[in-house]
Each structure stands twice: as structure tokens, then as C-alpha cells.
Amino acid sequence: MEKISVIVPCFNEEEAVPIFYREIIKVAEGMDGVEFEFIFVNDGSKDKTEEVLRGLSEMDKRVKYISFSRNFGKEGAMYAGMDNASGDYVVIMDVDLQDPPSLIPEMYDIVKSGEYDCAATRRVNRKGEAKIRSLFAHAFYKLINHISQTEIVDGARDFRLMSRRMVDSILDMCEYNRFSKGIFSWVGFETKWIGYENINRSAGETKWSFWKLFKYSIDGIVGFSTAPLALSSLMGIILFFVSIVGIIFIIIRQLIYGGSAYGWPSMICVILLVGGLQLLSIGILGQYLSKTYLETKKRPLYIVKNTNIAKQDKNKKEV
Ligand code: UDP
Ligand code: MG
Numbered sequence: 001m002e003k004i005s006v007i008v009p010c011f012n013e014e015e016a017v018p019i020f021y022r023e024i025i026k027v028a029e030g031m032d033g034v035e036f037e038f039i040f041v042n043d044g045s046k047d048k049t050e051e052v053l054r055g056l057s058e059m060d061k062r063v064k065y066i067s068f069s070r071n072f073g074k075e076g077a078m079y080a081g082m083d084n085a086s087g088d089y090v091v092i093m094d095v096d097l098q099d100p101p102s103l104i105p106e107m108y109d110i111v112k113s114g115e116y117d118c119a120a121t122r123r124v125n126r127k128g129e130a131k132i133r134s135l136f137a138h139a140f141y142k143l144i145n146h147i148s149q150t151e152i153v154d155g156a157r158d159f160r161l162m163s164r165r166m167v168d169s170i171l172d173m174c175e176y177n178r179f180s181k182g183i184f185s186w187v188g189f190e191t192k193w194i195g196y197e198n199i200n201r202s203a204g205e206t207k208w209s210f211w212k213l214f215k216y217s218i219d220g221i222v223g224f225s226t227a228p229l230a231l232s233s234l235m236g237i238i239l240f241f242v243s244i245v246g247i248i249f250i251i252i253r254q255l256i257y258g259g260s261a262y263g264w265p266s267m268i269c270v271i272l273l274v275g276g277l278q279l280l281s282i283g284i285l286g287q288y289l290s291k292t293y294l295e296t297k298k299r300p301l302y303i304v305k306n307t308n309i310a311k312q313d314k315n316k317k318e319v
Pocket of ligand 2 (some may be wrong): 096098206
């Protein structure tokens with residue numbers, strides 16, 4: 001019998017977990033001939049998420065949980081889930097029902113047919129989201145697709161069903177600064193996109209502040225493009241030519257009109273401009289350097305505090 005592992009990152013989701021569980025078992029029961037395992041990754045929640053998960057796992061042996069020692073972020077949680085999944089197929093989804101479980105049978109059929117290795121979802125609109133947030137999101141996707149070779153689909157969610165071989169190749173990418181939207185695309189394989197309308201959270205609140213999203217977008221750009229590094233060389237070349245023209249202009253003016261005490265304010269402006277561009281370039285360098293610094297430390301992507309997954313089961317496919 002084929003097995004689907006459903007990975008669910010949870011961070012302070014005590015209210016959402018029971019609602020999610022009720023919905024997902026309905027879908028699981030509707031799918032004959034497929035076995036399920038539900039891996040809830042408790043990403044250092046401060047509320048009762050762990051108790052709720054332990055309760056569920058005592059009731060239903062398909063429920064597995066992994067509790068982190070602190071909050072490692074959704075990226076770490078997804079990695080831990082995949083690392084511990086034993087299924088032939090892996091589904092990643094949010095616990096807040098913004099990713100409708102009812103799509104799973106359709107996604108399973110798509111990947112099972114063998115034509116695709118991944119059935120992924122994308123939001124066709126951002127209804128219910130703050131206008132300014134959508135605006136920044138669209139701008140981010142435009143920018144990153146312009147400067148990165150890896151295609152990052154606008155509105156793509158992490159909600160997807162993947163084949164075992166795709167999951168294994170994602171696990172091979174053990175980089176510390178993870179940007180999954182890029183990683184899913186970077187590993188290749190055929191992906192079938194399913195569009196659906198944005199759905200609001202079932203319970204609780206979004207865990208992504210504007211600042212957290214902004215930092216995540218920087219991770220995406222630095223992780224999947226080196227174009228910003230080339231920017232400083234480009235600015236340098238442009239400024240070089242501008243200054244040559246300026247020098248020629250000043251020499252000619254001096255020869256024809258004499259007197260040289262002009263242009264003090266404009267000189268200050270130029271100094272400020274060039275100084276600003278230099279600082280910007282150093283800042284960009286710093287971004288890449290800091291990411292490289294963190295990568296070289298080879299820190300673990302997550303640390304487990306409690307789990308009901310036995311060590312020998314980890315990542316072993318049952319035959
Ligand atoms: N999440 C997590 N760790 C975090 C932040 C979020 O595991 O540090 C989980 C969260 O519990 C949820 C999913 O990631 O299952 C998506 O988070 P959320 O719904 O807050 O994001 P949004 O849908 O608003 O983008
Ligand atoms: Mg959500």
C-alpha cells in the first residue's frame with residue numbers, strides 16, 4: 001500500500017490543530033488504498049500545541065509529532081518533517097486550513113500518474129490580505145524573477161505533494177539559509193500548478209509580521225541571485241564615465257572662461273551621492289558575507305526536544 005506523509009508546521013496553533021485534524025482525517029478516510037501519516041512539527045510553540053499534539057498521537061497512531069527546542073522558523077520545520085517522513089509521497093501544508101485538504105486526492109492522482117513529480121498550489125488572488133502587503137509581494141516576485149535564474153512563481157504556496165525522489169533531492173540541499181520557494185524550483189522535476197482562491201485562516205493569527213516577510217524576501221534574493229553583487233561594478237562603471245565627461249567639461253570651461261571657484265554645492269552633492277553608493281555596495285557585500293558566514297558554521301537546521309518518532313523509523317521507507 002502506498003503511503004502519504006502529511007507534514008504540518010505548527011507555531012502557537014493550539015486552536016487550529018484540532019480543527020485541522022478533523023478535516024484531514026475526513027480526506028484520509030475518503031482515499032481508499034492509501035495509508036497516511038501526519039507529522040506535526042511543533043516549532044517551539046509557547047502555548048499548549050504540544051499537549052494537543054500528544055493527545056492526538058495517543059488517540060491516533062498515524063499522528064507523529066516533533067517538538068523543537070525553540071522556534072526555528074517554518075523553513076526548519078518543513079525540513080524536519082521531510083527528514084522524518086517515511087511516505088512514498090509527501091504533502092506539506094499549513095495547519096490553519098488556508099491550504100484546503102480537499103485538494104489532496106487530486107494532487108495525489110496527478111503525481112501518481114508518473115507524469116509529474118510535484119503537484120503544487122498557487123493562489124490566484126490575495127483576497128482578504130492587506131493591500132500594501134500584496135503590493136510588496138508582487139514587487140518582490142517581479143524583482144526576483146528578473147535577477148534570478150530560478151523561477152519563483154508569484155502566489156506559489158508551500159502546499160504541495162511531492163514524490164519520494166523529489167523530497168530526497170530537497171533533503172540533499174542542507175543549506176542553512178533556506179528559501180523553500182526557490183529550493184522547490186531549483187531541484188527541477190515537473191510541477192503541475194493548481195490555482196485556487198485565497199482562503200482566510202480558520203483560527204489564530206498569522207505568524208508573519210511585515211518585518212519577518214521582508215527579511216525572508218532578502219533571504220530569497222541573496223539565496224538565489226548574485227545580481228546585487230554585480231550592481232556595484234555597474235554603478236562604478238557608470239560613475240567612472242560620468243566623471244570623465246565632467247573632467248573634460250571643467251578643463252574646457254577653465255581654458256575658455258578662467259576662474260575656478262564655481263560649483264561648491266554641486267560638489268557636496270556629488271560626494272554625498274558617491275559616498276551613498278559606496279555604502280550601499282558595502283551593505284550588499286555584507287549581506288552575502290553574513291549568509292556565507294552562517295553557512296560555514298554548519299549549524300543544525302533544527303533541534304528536537306520531544307518526539308514520538310522512533311530513531312530507527314526516521315527516513316526509512318517501510319517495505
Ligand atoms: N509557522 C511555523 N513557524 C513559524 C511561523 C509559522 O511553523 O515560525 C507555521 C504556522 O503554524 C502555519 C504555517 O507555518 O502552520 C504558516 O504560517 P501562517 O499561517 O502564520 O502564515 P501565512 O499563511 O499568514 O503566510
Ligand atoms: Mg496561514
